[in-house]
Amino acid sequence: MNLKTISSQESLLLNNLEAVSFQSNLEEHTLLTVAQIALQIQTTLLKSSISYAQSVSGSLILKTTLKTTLETLTKYTGADEGSIFLIDEDGVIIESILARGPVTRDLKDSVISKVLDSGLAGWSLRYRQIGLIYDAITDDRWVQLPNQPYKARSALAVPLIYGVNIIGIITLTHSQANHFDEAIAAMMQYSMESIAAIILNAQLHAEYRPLGA
Template structure:
């Protein structure tokens, strides 16, 4: 007989454990489903509701509530079997119940509270205007690693529905509920942080846009176009075009190493330094030159401006921010708008291209190392000429290394082949490359920033 009783007790324990594990399994399945869905923001509320529904089903409860607590014991959320409460309603309810009701008793004693008949137990509080009759009640603490995560309260309109056996089942189940609630709580917090980070990055994206030219110059006899597509919210690519006090046009394209916030900050710094060191300091239409400039036709002036600006920018980055390990490739060109003469420095960047009617006529190759890699770097300048009808094109490696859905590169070869056709304006070239490039990329995620700037010297009117 003792053996029979022992086996019966063992079976009961196993049945309780099975019920608990099944409940946990269903909760975790729902958690995974919700995590994969578009309703991630509501995952915590959904898991709380599911927890309450499953335990009500397990214990035959008619109604119930679930209070989610923060580490200080303050109610963070409140769910009823008939749906979530409004914030004020929840606070009014929990303030009363946690101070003097069954849930408050459980919170203070950290153990299951069982009431077989509410009319005979002073731990039960009948709330004013309560829309349902309660005769059986049970409140269960849900904990994880000794932290009280929440209090589950189950109710029935008839006395004696909940008993010690029900309490035993819920005691075993509570541990499994704790795991599911903790997972949902952590995921909800992570999702909250992720949304906050996305919002900050979006702000950063808008701020970064302000560092790119709002409007490109429109010098007589020339037209300029550019495009910029960041792979992330913020980018390390940049371009610029601005008129100098001596009447020349400065054109810049660059790519800061790495991606993300750090590269975006350095992009803004480098762009600003280039403007300062070329002598372009302007505010509200007022231009201040960094020293008197000789006449625009003196080619050595443009050479000196380009070389000096890149050298000083590199030295500043290396001396002031060298411990960050950040550097950038860039091309700076100074164009004499009267003659088409171009002085440039290519600091480790892809060649600037001069494009004629039948394709690339000249590639302006590297004349020095990347900017900011170390103090004391030496750069060289070089000169070229943009003839009427030709286009100067600067771009970053996000163009040639753009990936298709099957991970095939756009390639330098395809890029150069596309440039063999004639273009009547800078905008036509930029838009044409974009169309061809994105027909290759299709719906593949963008792997790198894509940046181009084109400067077209128009043919004189006949």
């Protein structure tokens, strides 16, 4: 990809960011940086998606895609931890990765239920918009879970919306208050439909390309 192509894509991203709600308080040079990073995120995930489609089959492609998505977003946002839930059209969780790592099925179900019923993830899904928490101590959208193995002072919830359908939710956290800001939120808001499309594509591969096929 040459510099002219990159410049053209960045200009398109910058123009599209005019519609992003978090951009209103951001300066133009910050918006350009947001556009550049959003492009990098989407390019990185798309390249990984193409690679997995050629080399991985069955449910592994979906699990690998979710893991890579969290790792990529954690890297670009500077988050400490991240979780991702995929939901079907009835709102039932069909796949998940928790920030606390592998846990028993009962504990996983309990954690997911609490954050979707009372937490930031649930708020973000209900309002179909990114949820930004500057300080979890003063924001009642954040639910402190029992025996939580990590510290969360700031958080960002990103609904995965493709077209009119919500297919999941990503939550990123950091141990320091005010880590996530409007620039990061705008970057994620612009990227979320592309991320949703990549994950949806992995779901289709998992369904129609069984393990070993």
